[in-house]
Amino acid sequence: MAKMKMNESEKDIAKLKAENDALKDRLTKLENQIDPPPRPRSNYAPHDYTQGFSMPRSAMQAMIDAVPNSLMSELRADARKQNPVTGGPNPHLQTKSNAVVAGKIVSHFLLQGSSTVTA
DSSP: OHHHHHHHHHHHHHHHHHHHHHHHHHHHHHHHHHSOOOOOOOOOOOOOTTTTOEEEHHHHHHHHHHSOHHHHHHHHHHHHSOOTTTOSOOTTOSSSOHHHHHHHHHHHHHHHTOSEEEO
């Protein structure tokens, strides 16, 4: 009788182990569906269509002259204002405003007296 109980117990244990393994496999499949393994990084780099472009000094000067200094000052002041929704600083202004940096670039080329400006 004791031998029969051991045999049944061993069968029950083997059955439970098989069921446990099946459940582990199912759980792994479900976890992979929810959170799939990471994909390898892409090495795609968008093409820069402006690389190597140049502009005559007169065209650059015409673009600068097209916008009055007063308007540029107002735009710069408006960009430095706090965000009206959050009340915090403008997130696009880190240390220097883009207008200030662009102004320095333009004046650098204009002071050089270069005949062309290259991007």
